[in-house]
Amino acid sequence: MAERDKTITHLPNATPRADAELEQLKKIWQPPSGFNFITVVNNTYIGVFYVGTAVLFFLLAGILALLMRTQLAIPENDFLGHNLYNQIFTMHGTVMMFLFAVPAVEAMGVLLLPNMLAARDLPFPRLSVYAYWAYAVGGLVFFGSLFFDLAPRGGWFMYPPLTSYEFSPSHNADFWLLGIGFIEISAIAGAIEIVIGVLRTRAPGMTLDKMPIYAWSMLVLAGMIIFAFPAVILGTLLLEIERSFHWPFFIAAKGGDPLLWQHLFWFFGHPEVYIIFLPAAGMVSMIIPAMTGKPLVGYRLVVLALIGAGFLSFGLWVHHMFTTGIPQLSLSFFSAASMAVSIPSGIQIFAWIATIAAAKRMWPLKVPMLFVLGFFFIFVLGGLTGVMVAVVPFDWQAHDTYFVVAHLHYVLFGGMVFPLFAAFYYWAPFVSAQQLSKRLGKWAFWLMFIGFNVAFFPMHITGLAGMPRRVYTYSEYLGWGPLNMISTIGAYTIAAGVLVFVIDLALNFRIRGNNAGNVWNAGTLEWLPSGNYANRSIPIITSREPLWDQPNLAEDVDAGRYYLPNAPTGGRETIITSPVDARPQYLLQMPGPGWPPLLAAFGTAGFFLLLTVKMVVPAIISGVIAVAMLMRWLWSTDPGPSHPPVDIGGGIKLPVYLNGAASHSWWAMVVLILVSGSIFGALIFSYFFLWTVSPEIWPASGNALPAIRWPIISAGLLLASAGTIAYAGRRLRTKSSLSRWPFHTAMLVAIMLLTVAFGLDLNSQSQTGLRPQHSAYGAVVYMIMSMQGFFVSIMIFMGLYTVARSAAGLLNAQRRATFDNTMLFWYYTVAQGIIGLALVHSFPRLIE
Amino acid sequence: MRASPFTHNFLLMFSGPLIWAVHFVAIYGFIGIVCARPAMNLVWLGIGIATWGVIGAGFAAIAAIAAVYLRIKPRDAAPDNRSFIRWMSLTLSLLSAIAVVWETMAIFLVPACA
Numbered sequence: 001m002a003e004r005d006k007t008i009t010h011l012p013n014a015t016p017r018a019d020a021e022l023e024q025l026k027k028i029w030q031p032p033s034g035f036n037f038i039t040v041v042n043n044t045y046i047g048v049f050y051v052g053t054a055v056l057f058f059l060l061a062g063i064l065a066l067l068m069r070t071q072l073a074i075p076e077n078d079f080l081g082h083n084l085y086n087q088i089f090t091m092h093g094t095v096m097m098f099l100f101a102v103p104a105v106e107a108m109g110v111l112l113l114p115n116m117l118a119a120r121d122l123p124f125p126r127l128s129v130y131a132y133w134a135y136a137v138g139g140l141v142f143f144g145s146l147f148f149d150l151a152p153r154g155g156w157f158m159y160p161p162l163t164s165y166e167f168s169p170s171h172n173a174d175f176w177l178l179g180i181g182f183i184e185i186s187a188i189a190g191a192i193e194i195v196i197g198v199l200r201t202r203a204p205g206m207t208l209d210k211m212p213i214y215a216w217s218m219l220v221l222a223g224m225i226i227f228a229f230p231a232v233i234l235g236t237l238l239l240e241i242e243r244s245f246h247w248p249f250f251i252a253a254k255g256g257d258p259l260l261w262q263h264l265f266w267f268f269g270h271p272e273v274y275i276i277f278l279p280a281a282g283m284v285s286m287i288i289p290a291m292t293g294k295p296l297v298g299y300r301l302v303v304l305a306l307i308g309a310g311f312l313s314f315g316l317w318v319h320h321m322f323t324t325g326i327p328q329l330s331l332s333f334f335s336a337a338s339m340a341v342s343i344p345s346g347i348q349i350f351a352w353i354a355t356i357a358a359a360k361r362m363w364p365l366k367v368p369m370l371f372v373l374g375f376f377f378i379f380v381l382g383g384l385t386g387v388m389v390a391v392v393p394f395d396w397q398a399h400d401t402y403f404v405v406a407h408l409h410y411v412l413f414g415g416m417v418f419p420l421f422a423a424f425y426y427w428a429p430f431v432s433a434q435q436l437s438k439r440l441g442k443w444a445f446w447l448m449f450i451g452f453n454v455a456f457f458p459m460h461i462t463g464l465a466g467m468p469r470r471v472y473t474y475s476e477y478l479g480w481g482p483l484n485m486i487s488t489i490g491a492y493t494i495a496a497g498v499l500v501f502v503i504d505l506a507l508n509f510r511i512r513g514n515n516a517g518n519v520w521n522a523g524t525l526e527w528l529p530s531g532n533y534a535n536r537s538i539p540i541i542t543s544r545e546p547l548w549d550q551p552n553l554a555e556d557v558d559a560g561r562y563y564l565p566n567a568p569t570g571g572r573e574t575i576i577t578s579p580v581d582a583r584p585q586y587l588l589q590m591p592g593p594g595w596p597p598l599l600a601a602f603g604t605a606g607f608f609l610l611l612t613v614k615m616v617v618p619a620i621i622s623g624v625i626a627v628a629m630l631m632r633w634l635w636s637t638d639p640g641p642s643h644p645p646v647d648i649g650g651g652i653k654l655p656v657y658l659n660g661a662a663s664h665s666w667w668a669m670v671v672l673i674l675v676s677g678s679i680f681g682a683l684i685f686s687y688f689f690l691w692t693v694s695p696e697i698w699p700a701s702g703n704a705l706p707a708i709r710w711p712i713i714s715a716g717l718l719l720a721s722a723g724t725i726a727y728a729g730r731r732l733r734t735k736s737s738l739s740r741w742p743f744h745t746a747m748l749v750a751i752m753l754l755t756v757a758f759g760l761d762l763n764s765q766s767q768t769g770l771r772p773q774h775s776a777y778g779a780v781v782y783m784i785m786s787m788q789g790f791f792v793s794i795m796i797f798m799g800l801y802t803v804a805r806s807a808a809g810l811l812n813a814q815r816r817a818t819f820d821n822t823m824l825f826w827y828y829t830v831a832q833g834i835i836g837l838a839l840v841h842s843f844p845r846l847i848e
Numbered sequence: 849m850r851a852s853p854f855t856h857n858f859l860l861m862f863s864g865p866l867i868w869a870v871h872f873v874a875i876y877g878f879i880g881i882v883c884a885r886p887a888m889n890l891v892w893l894g895i896g897i898a899t900w901g902v903i904g905a906g907f908a909a910i911a912a913i914a915a916v917y918l919r920i921k922p923r924d925a926a927p928d929n930r931s932f933i934r935w936m937s938l939t940l941s942l943l944s945a946i947a948v949v950w951e952t953m954a955i956f957l958v959p960a961c962a
Binding site for chain 1: 852853854857861862865866868869872875876877879880881883884885898902924925926928929931932933935936939940943944946947950951953954955957958959960961962
């Protein structure tokens, strides 16, 4: 490795450092003790809670799988009735996908990313806390619906019309639709955290070409969540509104179409597969170099593969809908994209094989490597059957049979669960004071590997023999009994392997404030010596494997010779760096533990779940608690330049606050706008889709529409409100705090203009006699207005909040992130409103 | 208004897949509408508008991918990063071009609205 030595000749800080500095760091980053410990915000603790909860849901959903396999072991079994079986298979899929897989990959990111990037924590620690607790509390209550015969039973993809009000009148489907709501919020909160964390908190010098592959994979994951989850958010919203208020989005008799749900669901659902696979692939790309002692072969190709797969995975959703009557040519586009995505997947496999082929030290095989090899075997088989079902005529035969069950488990269990177990064994010493057991790990692997193949390989044959998915029993004469019995034996063997892993955790996983250290002699930064404050100092990075290539790095970091060896503002801090070249830009002051995010999470979960069972008043109380706690939490943000610039070492003085486009909060707002825009984009797609299906319900002439003057006036008012906000921004920038009333007046006028614009449009549509219950056209028009109404409500809230901050003297020319964020979202709301008006009022006139 | 170095460089890196995405949505939407409205399925030189549309979209997408790669360069980045961004832009463009070609070829194999 000598030829790749990257020596830093001038370290930024002189040593020895005063002992008091380290003591101060320890004290500042110390988690709270006693009962208050649950308010902890440090990523290492929240990360462990998060991963642990995801594993708990894996175990619970696994138990459901065993119940199903017991029921199917023999023909005509009466162990489970059809109603309970339907609830169990629905919950198995839902819990595995929404409560285990997505949270688990985000949780690993929360746990690992800061140390891997040499940050002290993620940029929004309280957002992580909120995301975690909303997920944990909401998820457990959602799972509990099984014990009250209230669990959903429409399959994890909940197709209408089966799940709409006519065929599923009870609350079961609502539990899925609203219960998934908080999980979506949690996932998006996590994605915002990950995007800003990866782009803005990297160690100085960690340019894009030196980012760990895992960080790239998490960046791609977060980007995919931002653009994929909005489709299912909109879908769940539409279906819940159809169920509750009878707006017929999916009812064919009124011009709706059940296929709209399938489009929205699978536009999320297929990228979802990559949302959980790509981070797992990122983990594998970290584990293999550590196990082999060689840098990953084809780093750039692997980054290419991650990004390429992330994009192409958005062109695959219809391959779940090959049997729905879509024109053959359209199916072929998706078939071609399904073939194209195998290129980046193949690139990664070959890069891993090449790295293993170049191994310097791999024998004897260690437990993480065993799971990685198991992943290769299983995932490649899953990929091959994936190519088979990407061929349209084959899919017509195999659709909805156990062949597909086998394929998806080979892909998901092989592509995500095996790498995740490899990651558990690999990164356990990063958290725990001791490694997990090699002996138990090998037992766990072999039981899971053999069990998996015994369970799922026969399902290919069962499917080809004609056994459909989701049946709770079958007749003996069909001949599927022996194959099902083999699958059931395999399932119990997997469970035995998982049980061994749980025993291993119980015996060896110990969090005592110190970890086992770099037991694998790995090269990346998470293996630097660390404590609750992460690294003693933040290093300069000149290589992709700094611990291999930068001599004395661990010692220098731990001695405080790099940046920020202390806490110059006296609180929690990390360095914000530029997104491309990772140059230090400012010092981010970070919050410590507190109750508001925790209580806001409880309130959010309570709101959704109580609403599900139509307990409206408790739901509102819960919602008010959530909003009040969010307000309390927000009030302490935007501290302004509360401290003079600080010296982090090497002659670099950083400001402690920046506003505008350089601010991390601005970036978070931009991400939120992308999410909002994606939801609105999915709604526009729904409008056009319904028109394509049912043009006859669109107004036949302009007479059925409001007079054109009304949308023109509304659009004018929207533009005027945006102009007023721009004026307020200029006023805030140039005038002293002594003349705050023009700013306040401008904000209040802007709120009024926005509200009146919305009210006019609503009134003009209402005057035409159009009602959302009458047809899918009415439903989608009112949905576009409702979406705008929701955003207007948010802007009223944000506008008044901004005025309150100003009145309290917390907003001025320098301390203005609150206003900047409000302004950004305001412009978005105005743009959305104008696009909505243009669509609803112009399109029917154009097609007359 | 000039884009920030981050916006410029990331859009450049992702230009190929972004053009692919626009192309994909365009051909899927176009075929969906043409097939839902048989009256729109006009014929020119003996070839249906669906075929012309998909072939035209394919050429346009490939041309756009090539033009962006050839005309736009990384900005305000360290030398290592410039080379990385350029390489990533090239290879992602190639991958996207392959996907566009495969999707376009379907028009020669499958009837448009069957």
